[in-house]
Amino acid sequence: MAYENITVDRRGRVGLITLNRPKALNALNGALIDELNAVLDSFEADEEIGAVVITGNEKAFAAGADITEMRSMSFVDAHGSDFIAKWNRITAFRKPVVAAIAGYALGGGCELAMMCDIAIAGDNAKFGQPEIKLGVIPGAGGTQRLTRAVGKSKAMEMILTGRMMNAEEAERSGLVSRVVPVADVVDEAITVAERIAHFSAPTVALAKASVNRAFETTLAEGVLYERAVFYASFATEDKREGMDAFIEKREPAFTNR
Numbered sequence: 356m357a358y359e360n361i362t363v364d365r366r367g368r369v370g371l372i373t374l375n376r377p378k379a380l381n382a383l384n385g386a387l388i389d390e391l392n393a394v395l396d397s398f399e400a401d402e403e404i405g406a407v408v409i410t411g412n413e414k415a416f417a418a419g420a421d422i423t424e425m426r427s428m429s430f431v432d433a434h435g436s437d438f439i440a441k442w443n444r445i446t447a448f449r450k451p452v453v454a455a456i457a458g459y460a461l462g463g464g465c466e467l468a469m470m471c472d473i474a475i476a477g478d479n480a481k482f483g484q485p486e487i488k489l490g491v492i493p494g495a496g497g498t499q500r501l502t503r504a505v506g507k508s509k510a511m512e513m514i515l516t517g518r519m520m521n522a523e524e525a526e527r528s529g530l531v532s533r534v535v536p537v538a539d540v541v542d543e544a545i546t547v548a549e550r551i552a553h554f555s556a557p558t559v560a561l562a563k564a565s566v567n568r569a570f571e572t573t574l575a576e577g578v579l580y581e582r583a584v585f586y587a588s589f590a591t592e593d594k595r596e597g598m599d600a601f602i603e604k605r606e607p608a609f610t611n612r
C-alpha cells in the first residue's frame with residue numbers, strides 16, 4: 356500500500372514508521388492518523404513483526420495536530436465527529452512501540468510520543484503542550500499522560516504556560532527513558548526494538564499489558580493482575596525453552612509459542 360503521510364519499512368522483526376509531512380513539521384492530520392492506524396493493524400497481525408519504532412525527522416517528531424484542519428471546526432463539528440477518537444488505536448496496540456524523538460514533539464506530537472511504550476530522545480528534542488496559546492487544551496491525553504509522567508507541578512506549568520521542555524529536562528523528569536545524539540536516535544530505537552523483538556512475543560505482550568495495568572488500577576489489583584499473567588506465562592513453550600536454556604548454559608531459541 357502506498358502512503359502519502361508516512362513511510363513504512365522493516366528492519367528484521369522491527370517495523371519502522373516514519374511520519375512524513377516535513378513541510379508542515381509532521382503536523383498530524385486525519386489522513387496521517389488513518390495511515391498510521393492501517394499500518395498498526397497490519398503490524399499487529401504480522402507474526403514477523405515483534406516491535407515497532409515510530410519516528411519523524413531531525414527537525415520534528417510532530418509539531419502537533421494539524422492546525423489548518425482544526426481552524427474552521429466548531430464545537431459541534433469537533434464533538435460530533437469525535438475526530439480524536441481514532442488517535443487511540445495505538446494505545447490498544449499489543450506489541451511494544453518505541454518512539455524515536457528528534458526536534459519538536461508538541462501538542463498532539465507530544466501526546467503521540469506519550470502513547471508509545473518507550474521514548475528515546477535525540478539531544479535536540481523539545482517537548483511541549485502549547486495548546487493554551489491556541490485557545491484550546493490538550494485533547495489526546497496530554498493532561499493525563501504528561502501529569503502521570505512528570506508530576507502535577509511540571510505538567511501544570513507546561514500545559515498552562517505552553518513552555519517547552521528540552522531533552523535533558525525530559526529525561527530528568529521521566530518523560531523519556533534516555534537521550535542520545537540526534538544522529539543516533541533512530542538507530543538506538545531500532546536497537547532497543549530489536550532486542551525486545553528477539554524475546555518471546557507472547558511473553559513480551561503480557562509484560563507490556565501488565566505494566567500498562569499500573570496506569571489503570573490500584574496497586575493491589577495491579578499486583579493480582581500481574582500474578583495471574585505471570586502464572587499464565589508458564590503455559591508457553593518459550594517459558595520451558597527460556598528456563599532450559601538457562602540451566603543448560605546456552606542462548607534460548609524462542610519460537611513465540
Ligand code: HXC
Nearest residue numbers: 378379380382418419420421422423461462463485494495
Ligand atoms: C499545521 C503546522 C503546525 C501544526 C507547524 N506547521 N506546526 N501546520 N499544524 N501544528 C507548519 C507551519 O505553518 C509552517 O508552514 C511549517 O509547518 C513550518 O513551521 P514554522 O512555524 O515556519 O517553523 P518554525 O518557525 O521553525 O517554528 C516551529 C514551531 C512552530 C515552534 C514548532 O511551527 C509552531 O509553534 N507550531 C505549532 C505548534 C503547536 O501549537 N502545536 C499544537 C497544535 S494543537 P508554512 O506553510 O508556513 O511553511 C494540538 C492539539 C492536540 O496538537 C489535540 C489532540 C490531537
